[in-house]
Amino acid sequence: MGKQEERNQQKIEKKKPRFLCLHGFRTNGQIMKTQIEKWPPSVLEKLDLVFVDAPFPANGKSDVEGIFDPPYYEWFQFNKEFTEYTNFDECLAYIEDYMVEHGPFDGLLGFSQGAILSAALPGLQAEGVTLTKVPKINFLVIIGGAKLKEPSLAEKAYSCPIRCPSLHFLGETDFLKPYGTELLESFVDPVVIHHPKGHTVPRLDDKGLPTMLDFVERIQKAGLYSRTGFRRWCSGSGEVRGMASRPVSSVESLESSDSITYLSQREAAEIDETLMGPLCFSVDQLMELAGLSVATAIAEVYRSSEYNRVLAICGPGNNGGDGLVAARHLYHFGYKPVVCYPKRTPKPLYDGLVIQLESLSVPFLLAEDLPMDISNDFDILVDAMFGFSFHGTPRPPFDDLIQRLVSLQKRDHMRQKPPVVISIDIPSGWHVEEGDINGDGIKPDMLVSLTAPKLCAKRFCGPHHFLGGRFVPPSIVEKFNLKLPPYPSTSMCVRIGKPPQVDISALRENYISPELREDQVEADPLAQFEKWFADAVAACLKEPNAMALSTADKSGKPSSRIVLLKGVDKDGFVWYTNYESQKAREISENPRASLLFYWGGLNRQVRVEGLVEKVSEEESEQYFHSRPRGSQIGAIVSKQSTVIPGRNILHLEYKELEAKFSDRSLIPKPKHWGGYRLKPEHFEFWQGQQSRLHDRIRYSPEVTDGKRVWKIDRLAP
Ligand SMILES: NC(=O)C1=CN([C@@H]2O[C@H](COP(=O)(O)OP(=O)(O)OC[C@H]3O[C@@H](n4cnc5c(N)ncnc54)[C@H](O)[C@@H]3O)[C@@H](O)[C@H]2O)[C@H](O)CC1
Numbered sequence: 001m002g003k004q005e006e007r008n009q010q011k012i013e014k015k016k017p018r019f020l021c022l023h024g025f026r027t028n029g030q031i032m033k034t035q036i037e038k039w040p041p042s043v044l045e046k047l048d049l050v051f052v053d054a055p056f057p058a059n060g061k062s063d064v065e066g067i068f069d070p071p072y073y074e075w076f077q078f079n080k081e082f083t084e085y086t087n088f089d090e091c092l093a094y095i096e097d098y099m100v101e102h103g104p105f106d107g108l109l110g111f112s113q114g115a116i117l118s119a120a121l122p123g124l125q126a127e128g129v130t131l132t133k134v135p136k137i138n139f140l141v142i143i144g145g146a147k148l149k150e151p152s153l154a155e156k157a158y159s160c161p162i163r164c165p166s167l168h169f170l171g172e173t174d175f176l177k178p179y180g181t182e183l184l185e186s187f188v189d190p191v192v193i194h195h196p197k198g199h200t201v202p203r204l205d206d207k208g209l210p211t212m213l214d215f216v217e218r219i220q221k222a223g224l225y226s227r228t229g230f231r232r233w234c235s236g237s238g239e240v241r242g243m244a245s246r247p248v249s250s251v252e253s254l255e256s257s258d259s260i261t262y263l264s265q266r267e268a269a270e271i272d273e274t275l276m277g278p279l280c281f282s283v284d285q286l287m288e289l290a291g292l293s294v295a296t297a298i299a300e301v302y303r304s305s306e307y308n309r310v311l312a313i314c315g316p317g318n319n320g321g322d323g324l325v326a327a328r329h330l331y332h333f334g335y336k337p338v339v340c341y342p343k344r345t346p347k348p349l350y351d352g353l354v355i356q357l358e359s360l361s362v363p364f365l366l367a368e369d370l371p372m373d374i375s376n377d378f379d380i381l382v383d384a385m386f387g388f389s390f391h392g393t394p395r396p397p398f399d400d401l402i403q404r405l406v407s408l409q410k411r412d413h414m415r416q417k418p419p420v421v422i423s424i425d426i427p428s429g430w431h432v433e434e435g436d437i438n439g440d441g442i443k444p445d446m447l448v449s450l451t452a453p454k455l456c457a458k459r460f461c462g463p464h465h466f467l468g469g470r471f472v473p474p475s476i477v478e479k480f481n482l483k484l485p486p487y488p489s490t491s492m493c494v495r496i497g498k499p500p501q502v503d504i505s506a507l508r509e510n511y512i513s514p515e516l517r518e519d520q521v522e523a524d525p526l527a528q529f530e531k532w533f534a535d536a537v538a539a540c541l542k543e544p545n546a547m548a549l550s551t552a553d554k555s556g557k558p559s560s561r562i563v564l565l566k567g568v569d570k571d572g573f574v575w576y577t578n579y580e581s582q583k584a585r586e587i588s589e590n591p592r593a594s595l596l597f598y599w600g601g602l603n604r605q606v607r608v609e610g611l612v613e614k615v616s617e618e619e620s621e622q623y624f625h626s627r628p629r630g631s632q633i634g635a636i637v638s639k640q641s642t643v644i645p646g647r648n649i650l651h652l653e654y655k656e657l658e659a660k661f662s663d664r665s666l667i668p669k670p671k672h673w674g675g676y677r678l679k680p681e682h683f684e685f686w687q688g689q690q691s692r693l694h695d696r697i698r699y700s701p702e703v704t705d706g707k708r709v710w711k712i713d714r715l716a717p
């Protein structure tokens with residue numbers, strides 16, 4: 001073994017994996033510490049243990065009263081069956097904040113309720129439910145644990161096998177033993193220490209101690225390759241680089257490395273040179289597209305109605321230029337940008353970008369004029385300080401600006417929503433290839449990689465990773481052997497990370513719509529419908545004529561489906577279908593039906609209710625022959641709503657008929673195909689407004705002075 005290797009080996013021997021220790025229900029961190037400290041020094045000296053109190057004061061009697069002194073705390077509350085929890089989200093947020101503030105941690109060590117949490121957290125973290133701002137949990141010690149039973153949490157926590165090394169204590173007389181045993185099934189290769197005691201933190205006996213020491217040795221070795229291992233157990237940039245150049249597969253990324261190419265700093269610069277050299281792109285062009293991609297990615301995730309105040313912090317190079325361009329587009333998208341651009345580059349390109357922003361009255365702030373606490377003044381912070389040409393450590397004033405972003409994210413945000421941080425191409429201050437080497441850099445919520453992600457993006461743990469810069473021609477893809485995802489439709493950006501978990505109950509829109517007053521709407525609901533329909537067409541909404549048709553059979557059993565409106569006039573709303581379908585059968589039994597148009601892009605819906613009748617055979621005939629021949633054949637082939645053995649049968653019949661009518665002869669309309677017309681009796685126009693105070697305008701028929709007129713009412717939302 002050479003001298004250097006020997007030194008490394010010594011370092012390996014000295015390193016201590018750092019565990020966050022979560023105590024049991026209605027106890028506290030100090031109590032757990034007292035119990036764990038009964039373990040022999042041969043174990044304790046190899047571990048760095050941090051004990052934290054749970055967030056909620058005990059909401060009832062503690063089992064350790066009279067044995068250990070109060071105060072007592074609990075992590076969350078639960079029902080008798082342990083299937084419903086209170087304060088669970090708050091508990092997760094509390095743990096995450098603690099780990100951000102006091103971390104990084106390599107593993108979790110939990111007892112009882114703390115063990116239940118510890119065992120669930122790796123799965124919840126992998127699913128993006130929590131701990132998105134901290135490194136991956138690498139090791140677990142579970143004492144008297146069990147599974148969470150709340151179904152949606154359990155699904156996320158245990159649906160994938162938990163691969164991190166784990167040590168489980170099972171007590172012979174512990175009431176939780178059957179549940180702790182069941183928990184083992186969720187782990188790949190769990191190590192188990194059986195002890196004769198009950199629900200307690202046991203001492204380590206002759207059998208348990210060697211198992212424990214083996215486990216500690218195993219995780220010490222594994223720690224050398226772990227994400228936190230880079231930070232805690234190595235010092236000096238040379239060594240860190242050495243470590244990082246080990247196969248990247250040892251550092252797990254949230255994204256699959258096979259599906260996308262990550263660029264080294266040199267490759268990124270080479271691509272840039274090829275674009276601007278042989279391919280004759282100007283930097284202005286690329287910057288405009290890059291900045292536009294960033295603005296569209298931001299708008300896709302953070303709506304201007306909720307996240308309006310933007311601060312773009314721009315650096316001296318092209319990354320800063322991307323920030324200036326993004327700020328301009330965000331302005332046009334309805335955001336209120338402010339720019340901090342402390343080291344201006346005296347080149348016409350940058351001067352122009354500044355003038356364009358000034359012409360929009362976008363304020364420029366000096367770094368020293370930024371408020372000390374930027375969290376109150378902004379909803380979005382765009383980090384456009386450094387891109388792929390960054391090296392070394394940030395120099396003033398960027399060191400301080402980066403630090404502000406870091407400390408902002410470390411603060412206690414239990415009470416106030418913090419601004420989100422969006423990094424362009426590289427989280428500023430991160431090593432372009434190795435990422436956040438010391439673990440104390442910024443942790444953006446969103447990263448917009450440009451052209452292709454750089455190697456450091458593998459370490460990005462935030463919830464939103466996008467790719468922008470839709471300008472890479474096939475020749476560059478080929479030359480650099482790039483694997484890039486396709487961009488959807490005409491979009492300037494594409495999400496590349498795992499989509500974040502969505503809490504359905506928290507999905508809500510704060511609508512902003514024009515005024516809709518009962519004294520201003522059309523007297524005739526059909527005219528009002530035509531006006532709104534024209535708005536939907538003008539807004540380029542997809543299929544504005546799509547409507548949900550609800551029918552009911554004679555017993556009143558309802559059913560709904562989307563059909564396409566094919567005509568509307570004073571006689572009613574027309575659509576075509578198969579007269580042998582379920583809806584046709586229901587209409588024949590019960591002619592009452594309801595139509596619903598939903599134009600989400602305009603925050604509008606229209607309900608139309610009335611009686612349905614068939615249109616004339618002649619009208620159906622005429623419409624049938626106006627349709628593309630493929631649709632005409634399709635209508636013959638489909639015996640709508642009947643069970644068929646497979647899709648293939650449709651193709652076979654279609655091919656047969658296509659051949660039969662290949663001479664362009666008239667395709668006869670099948671007897672069972674035709675139109676329906678709904679004659680409206682009631683209309684309701686709905687428009688979303690702020691704070692759920694939506695508009696609802698109803699039209700119902702009434703007879704006044706012997707004349708049939710429409711009565712207009714406003715309904716409560
Ligand atoms: N092809 C593309 O993908 C495109 C990317 N774009 C963006 O351009 C940047 C790369 O731009 P570049 O000007 O080469 O570099 P930077 O923005 O990273 O800034 C370099 C700048 O910063 C100074 N600097 C370097 N290190 C430090 C330090 N430690 N402290 C202080 N200052 C430092 C250096 O002197 C330069 O002045 C890429 O990431 C994309 O964002 C294009 O806009 C479009 C094409």
Ligand SMILES: [K+]
Nearest residue numbers: 383386424426
């Ligand atoms: K950046």
